[in-house]
Amino acid sequence: xxxxxNLSYRYPDGTLALDGVDMSIEKGEFVALIGKNGCxxxxxxxxxxxLLTPTEGSISVFGMDTKNKSGVWNIRQTVGMVxxxxxxxxxxxxxxxxxxxxxxxxTLPPNEIRKRVDRSLRKVGLLExxxxxPKALSGGQMQRAAIAGVLAMExxxxxxxxxxxxxxxxxxxxxxxxxxxxxxxxxxxxxxxQRIEEILPLADRIVSMNNGKIEFMGTPHKxxxxxxxxxxxxxxxxxxxxxxxxxxxxxxxAVDDAFLEIMKAWGMGKEVDGVDMLDGADKVNTDDG
Amino acid sequence: MDxxxxxxxxxxxxxxKLDPRTKLVALMVTSILVLQTATFPKLGLFxxxxxxxxxxxxxxxxxxxxxIRPMLVFFTFIFLMHLFLxxxxxxxxxxxxxxxxxxxxxxxxxxxxxxxxILFASLLTATTRSTMITNGIERLLRSLPLKRIGLSSFDIxxxxxxxxxxxxxLLDNARQIxxxxxxxxxxxxxxxxxxxxxxxxxMIRESVSTADELATAMxxxxxxxxxxxxxxxxxxxxxxxxxxxxxxxxxxxxxx
Ligand SMILES: Nc1ncnc2c1ncn2[C@@H]1O[C@H](COP(=O)(O)OP(=O)(O)OP(=O)(O)O)[C@@H](O)[C@H]1O
Ligand SMILES: [Mg+2]
Numbered sequence: 001x002x003x004x005x006n007l008s009y010r011y012p013d014g015t016l017a018l019d020g021v022d023m024s025i026e027k028g029e030f031v032a033l034i035g036k037n038g039c040x041x042x043x044x045x046x047x048x049x050x051l052l053t054p055t056e057g058s059i060s061v062f063g064m065d066t067k068n069k070s071g072v073w074n075i076r077q078t079v080g081m082v083x084x085x086x087x088x089x090x091x092x093x094x095x096x097x098x099x100x101x102x103x104x105x106x107t108l109p110p111n112e113i114r115k116r117v118d119r120s121l122r123k124v125g126l127l128e129x130x131x132x133x134p135k136a137l138s139g140g141q142m143q144r145a146a147i148a149g150v151l152a153m154e155x156x157x158x159x160x161x162x163x164x165x166x167x168x169x170x171x172x173x174x175x176x177x178x179x180x181x182x183x184x185x186x187x188x189x190x191x192x193x194q195r196i197e198e199i200l201p202l203a204d205r206i207v208s209m210n211n212g213k214i215e216f217m218g219t220p221h222k223x224x225x226x227x228x229x230x231x232x233x234x235x236x237x238x239x240x241x242x243x244x245x246x247x248x249x250x251x252x253x254a255v256d257d258a259f260l261e262i263m264k265a266w267g268m269g270k271e272v273d274g275v276d277m278l279d280g281a282d283k284v285n286t287d288d289g
Numbered sequence: 290m291d292x293x294x295x296x297x298x299x300x301x302x303x304x305x306k307l308d309p310r311t312k313l314v315a316l317m318v319t320s321i322l323v324l325q326t327a328t329f330p331k332l333g334l335f336x337x338x339x340x341x342x343x344x345x346x347x348x349x350x351x352x353x354x355x356x357i358r359p360m361l362v363f364f365t366f367i368f369l370m371h372l373f374l375x376x377x378x379x380x381x382x383x384x385x386x387x388x389x390x391x392x393x394x395x396x397x398x399x400x401x402x403x404x405x406x407i408l409f410a411s412l413l414t415a416t417t418r419s420t421m422i423t424n425g426i427e428r429l430l431r432s433l434p435l436k437r438i439g440l441s442s443f444d445i446x447x448x449x450x451x452x453x454x455x456x457x458x459l460l461d462n463a464r465q466i467x468x469x470x471x472x473x474x475x476x477x478x479x480x481x482x483x484x485x486x487x488x489x490x491x492m493i494r495e496s497v498s499t500a501d502e503l504a505t506a507m508x509x510x511x512x513x514x515x516x517x518x519x520x521x522x523x524x525x526x527x528x529x530x531x532x533x534x535x536x537x538x539x540x541x542x543x544x545x
Pocket of ligand 2: 041042043161162
């Protein structure tokens with residue numbers, strides 16, 4: 001449970017990066033934060049674990065006010081943060097040492113650190129690489145290592161700031177799978193991204209920022225009904241079909257949903273068992289590939 | 290293939306099993322003794338014990354050869370300096386060039402000392418993980434009153450392991466900047482000053498932003514230099530005390 005109350009932030013050089021942000025995040029929620037370059041996403045999420053503190057307004061993280069200096073340690077343990085650049089957040093000379101960094105700072109005993117390191121590495125699927133040096137790991141593996149490093153501190157909430165932007169498509173998929181599993185295991189996820197497509201199927205809620213303010217907040221479907229440009233290809237197709245007079249919803253982004261909508265518009269939705277037809281469609285796809 | 294850190298060679302030899310503190314202290318004492326050795330027979334004794342330890346460690350000769358190689362120019366220089374500049378009996382004479390027998394002795398002795406120092410040091414790094422070395426140094430420093438100069442032993446240990454981690458990264462950045470400039474037509478050999486300034490400016494900018502991001506990442510993972518624990522527990526065993534006593538005895542012996 002995070003409550004952000006009328007938050008404004010001005011950088012020392014005078015830039016007003018956040019301007020009256022109000023928002024609450026529930027436990028277990030998956031929130032995607034999107035918006036143009038420089039709209040204040042990074043500034044906002046850095047407030048969540050007290051890397052920055054509000055110029056105006058306040059934030060409470062699981063009941064702790066981030067302005068209260070004595071609680072900073074607890075807050076950072078509760079809200080873990082993963083950054084964009086895989087290289088500069090990897091502090092160990094091997095994978096397991098890097099994951100141990102957080103627990104070591106929490107002054108846990110060696111056997112407890114070992115347990116947490118192994119458990120976290122297993123969760124992100126990197127246990128077998130634990131003695132590898134960073135240069136033997138791919139960018140995607142390093143980002144999963146960073147996630148493991150945060151998991152080892154056993155946080156309630158994990159904030160990920162454009163963690164896939166420097167990765168190739170395959171690594172991006174692996175990292176997203178890992179994040180989805182964490183969400184399913186009950187962690188609260190706050191995911192900052194520029195790629196709306198990767199996050200629509202995962203997020204419970206989309207928060208879109210512009211110029212230091214929140215301009216939209218709602219479910220992925222509502223978001224697609226709200227935005228005009230930068231939409232997934234499938235949504236775009238549905239919009240064009242609708243413009244041509246087909247009776248389809250234009251706020252869908254998943255292949256299955258689009259397929260059902262099109263079938264319905266043809267008047268076949270009721271006669272044909274949707275699930276069977278989807279299986280058929282999948283087969284056709286795999287045969288093609 | 291397992292990645293090597295510094296020149297660590299994974300293994301289970303008796304040397305691998307010693308506590309890093311034992312090895313650090315032993316290395317320090319040995320270094321002092323080697324530097325004070327003035328006769329060939331004593332030096333030969335050290336060389337023989339190195340060979341024995343290297344054999345015990347199970348580390349291949351290649352690692353040691355590689356640790357000596359970057360220093361070869363330096364060794365040659367030292368040796369030739371002594372050979373030609375020491376007063377004494379000339380071996381032969383061509384004009385002003387007159388190597389002496391005394392120079393030959395002094396040069397060999399001094400070069401051999403340096404070679405031995407490097408070899409013993411690489412015995413430490415080959416049998417000890419870099420984290421264990423930094424942990425060991427941290428524990429040895431912990432008793433010193435570093436607080437008075439505003440540092441903690443943990444800060445120093447963290448600085449050391451971050452250097453081990455990031456020096457290669459920064460070198461790699463430098464190389465990429467150079468390639469980028471060559472690709473844009475900058476002729477490196479042409480103007481050394483221009484090359485230096487065009488390489489150094491982006492390098493500094495890159496390093497500062499790396500350091501900045503690193504500091505933020507460390508801070509968000511609760512880093513506070515004054516106290517931390519470690520994944521690896523240090524433990525002094527009977528063998529460690531045995532080695533320390535042995536080294537102590539050796540030190541005493543060499544003074545009588
Ligand atoms: N350290 C800083 N000092 C001064 N101004 C800053 C600083 N960091 C960011 N800003 C400014 O604050 C505003 C918000 O930046 P922020 O990094 O939060 O945006 P963002 O949405 O994360 O952008 P991006 O998509 O590029 O990551 C921008 O106008 C930016 O120039
Ligand atoms: Mg950002």
